Amino acid sequence: MEYDFIIVGTGPAGASVAFALAQSPKQPKVLILEAGGLNDDKSLRTDGQRWLTFLQQDLNFGYKTSPQEHAGNRQIDYSRGKGLGGSSAINFGVFTVGAKHDYDTWAKLVNDEEFTWSCMQQRFKKIVTFHRDIPEGVDPKYASPLAKNHSSSGGGPLHVGYAKEWEEDLIPTLDLLSEGAGYPLNPDHNSGNPIGLSVLISSAYNGVRSTSKDLLGSLPENFTVKTFSAVEKVIFDGNRATRVVTVDGDTFLASKEVILSAGALDSPKILMHSGIGPLDQLSEYQIPVIHPSPFVGQNLRDHAFVPLVHQRKPGSSLSTRSVFYGSLKRQEEAMKQWQKDGTGEWSKYACEVGIGFFKLGERFLTSKEFERLPESEKEYLRDETVPHTEVFTHFPFHWFFPGGDFPRGDEDKLVDYSCFLVFLYNAQSRGEVRLQSRDPKVPLKFDPKFLGHEFDRRAAVESLREFIERAIESEGFKKAVVRQIVGPEGNSDEKLLEFWQQAMSSSWHMTGTAKMGRDGDEEAVVDEEFRVRGVKGLRVADMSVVPVLVSAHTQGVAYVTGYTCGEKLLKEYDLL
């Protein structure tokens, strides 16, 4: 069977390519191939369990990094979602779009206005329906987005917004950070300027998580979706891509384009198995070369985070979460309620958090590591919309703590704790993904080179130090705390770095492994039309191509990346 377009992968990017093409009245024939299954079990959408879905093995490729030299030689979890929705089906539901300057930088790098914030903001409005309602009686100072920055009714199929019910200690925690620690407020973190403290907008609504599968819900008849169809490679006639072959040996023909949206760890793999990649790697595994492309798999970037966990004095916080998490019976009852109508405690606990994007102070800006950055990078970091770090509140840490004092259905061990996550932003380290087998079932080798650059180590240390000095050591916080459960053993550079090395995790924001660039950029794997350089009829549209490590959790970027590619295809093939 021949199709006009074949899209590989249904994460935010692939689903958005499809969603854009579905708007064509000319009904091009589109085939969507997805490695995993339907992901149609309703309970996978339980808002309060969004932190746990990634542990389900059938929904996750289960990747790990290679041993990380600067992180205690640990192999760090490098999860990727499998099945309809891709990684959005297993992610934590943080819905952030990043800084205006990220997109304007992208547009400048590739010399195309289509990537500016003003164009991307319009696309967000087509993909997303934003629900602005917050619980009654809550002061809107942490959550009052301006209408002009968001779509409301009449937006797209991806529903985002605030949880209906907030945990009792959410606002007091944010008050502590704003009034006690002096962090600035920002009631509209998705406005293009994320700087400041807000209540988080999540990819969830009415207790139900949203995933990119929601964009595939009402595809017209000219679309075919095939699950359990992992693509091995693209086949070329001369240098034109004409077919894809799955690992099970099925072949599908594409008369116009193949679009790879298999994500930043798998699109490079498909390229390499198709003969597009670094010559040394292709020849080592005897893969016939279609086009040498030395930067396929290079330029990998990511965010990272560490947790800070403290036990609070009994009665010092208003939190009731430990009572819920401490009772399996209560959790079961709540699940019955959630199954019935999406309400109850599974749409309250860990469903709303605080998020802050901040600039760091003079100690960071005058450090030798900052000084030694290229001028263009310093200029980028000085832009008013670009944060230097992120802080996150109310992470349900007890689920990930191996034993210890946390509630696990045992009411004797109820502990009231606070958990903040501190993020490393703007990492300068460039990692890589590499072939390690000729067998397409074997994943690439993933080496993000976490903390491999001196700037990253400085930014990690200063992000953590500044948050500890401002928030954790503030009178308001200290007086409510019994002890630190997880955190550094001191405030020196060495102790702070040691803590990062032992406790850091990837944020799963892998970016840049098939980077987009303008003519003359020798590192560019694709051009600004998403076309793979050196061949015809093949594009990559997912986080692989994004040439900027955006100041956000990356699902939003993946959605608009895919949608931009879809719009370009509609235009180029005169489909509107």
Ligand SMILES: Cc1cc2nc3c(=O)[nH]c(=O)nc-3n(C[C@H](O)[C@H](O)[C@H](O)COP(=O)(O)OP(=O)(O)OC[C@H]3O[C@@H](n4cnc5c(N)ncnc54)[C@H](O)[C@@H]3O)c2cc1C
């Ligand atoms: C545990 C976790 C938590 C996260 N939390 C957040 C968060 O809270 N907020 C946020 O903004 N971002 C978060 N992210 C990141 C975010 O989900 C990703 O940036 C985003 O999903 C990337 O979109 P994508 O379309 O590029 O790739 P993916 O979402 O990874 O989609 C790739 C798709 O391609 C399919 N595929 C792969 N190989 C093949 C093949 N050979 N053939 C056919 N199909 C294939 C996969 O099954 C998948 O459907 C998280 C990610 C993870 C893993």
